[in-house]
Amino acid sequence: MWDACARKMVDFGGRLEMGVRVTSLDWNEEERVWTVRAVRADGAPATFHARNLISSCPIRELAESLSPTPKSLVQAQALKYRDFLTVVLIGKARKELPDNWVYIHDPAVKVGRVQNFRSWSPEMAPEGQACLGLEYFCFEGDGLWTSTDEELIALAKAEIAAVGLMDPADVEDACVVRQPKAYPVYDEEYREHVEAVRRDFADLYPTLSLIGRNGMHKYNNQDHAMMTGMLTAANIIAGETLYDVWGVNEDAEYGEAGESGTFAALLSERLVPRLAA
Ligand SMILES: Cc1cc2nc3c(=O)[nH]c(=O)nc-3n(C[C@H](O)[C@H](O)[C@H](O)COP(=O)(O)OP(=O)(O)OC[C@H]3O[C@@H](n4cnc5c(N)ncnc54)[C@H](O)[C@@H]3O)c2cc1C
Numbered sequence: 001m002w003d004a005c006a007r008k009m010v011d012f013g014g015r016l017e018m019g020v021r022v023t024s025l026d027w028n029e030e031e032r033v034w035t036v037r038a039v040r041a042d043g044a045p046a047t048f049h050a051r052n053l054i055s056s057c058p059i060r061e062l063a064e065s066l067s068p069t070p071k072s073l074v075q076a077q078a079l080k081y082r083d084f085l086t087v088v089l090i091g092k093a094r095k096e097l098p099d100n101w102v103y104i105h106d107p108a109v110k111v112g113r114v115q116n117f118r119s120w121s122p123e124m125a126p127e128g129q130a131c132l133g134l135e136y137f138c139f140e141g142d143g144l145w146t147s148t149d150e151e152l153i154a155l156a157k158a159e160i161a162a163v164g165l166m167d168p169a170d171v172e173d174a175c176v177v178r179q180p181k182a183y184p185v186y187d188e189e190y191r192e193h194v195e196a197v198r199r200d201f202a203d204l205y206p207t208l209s210l211i212g213r214n215g216m217h218k219y220n221n222q223d224h225a226m227m228t229g230m231l232t233a234a235n236i237i238a239g240e241t242l243y244d245v246w247g248v249n250e251d252a253e254y255g256e257a258g259e260s261g262t263f264a265a266l267l268s269e270r271l272v273p274r275l276a277a
Pocket of ligand 1: 020021022023056057058061084179181182183211212213214215220221222223225
């Protein structure tokens, strides 16, 4: 889907640059233009100019790369993230599971959830074998995160045996995938911090739009993240705020500023976890 999306964008005359890491974003208020400095995969520097900027990079990192420096830098830096790694074990399972994933509550093991990739799609596992992803919730730099792949695979083999899903002797292949900033943390203060950042950014950088999951520090799923991008594009094309992008995935309701409801019908009704009162 994304390959097709990229092709269409290029067909419409757009330019796609992959593997480019943005390092700084300078807003020139007088000329109302952004200067974006970046580094290409081969280390070569690159500079871009833009009237509008759409960011899906974590708010904390975005704030640190903006100039002039945002007043809300301290609040942006206070936003926290939960990291995550998956140890994938491929081999014969002890039993065939119908579930896509299984939550593990056994305090004797560290694994929090097991993905059963074959159940998502048979294409995700070799013929006749299971592909189980043991998910570990952690923080970048903690004991789990800094363990070697070999140590993590050994841990996963021991734990998959402990929960009875696979025999370590039947594991034929394994790999580790680390995902930094997997979850934006909803702590006591995050809402105030995000509010402060939103107000400040809107005031200082009128053509900067925040979208996505970490881009808005919001527990958005992929459909929500895509929707925030689509609505932002519609706002920019219209030259006004037709849609309240922050309304996506808000109590499963959609606060629409404009009259047209075309996008609203597409939104999912998935709820996010909430603190009990
Ligand atoms: C473990 C896990 C399981 C999930 N399961 C589901 C699921 O089952 N269903 C579902 O709908 N959603 C799921 N999600 C959520 C889904 O992955 C996200 O909602 C979605 O990927 C968010 O898209 P995004 O574009 O906002 O961010 P991302 O997909 O994270 O993209 C942000 C991009 O910005 C790039 N970037 C960051 N900084 C810079 C920089 N300085 N310069 C250049 N590029 C930069 C990153 O490299 C990245 O490519 C899951 C997420 C995780 C972590």
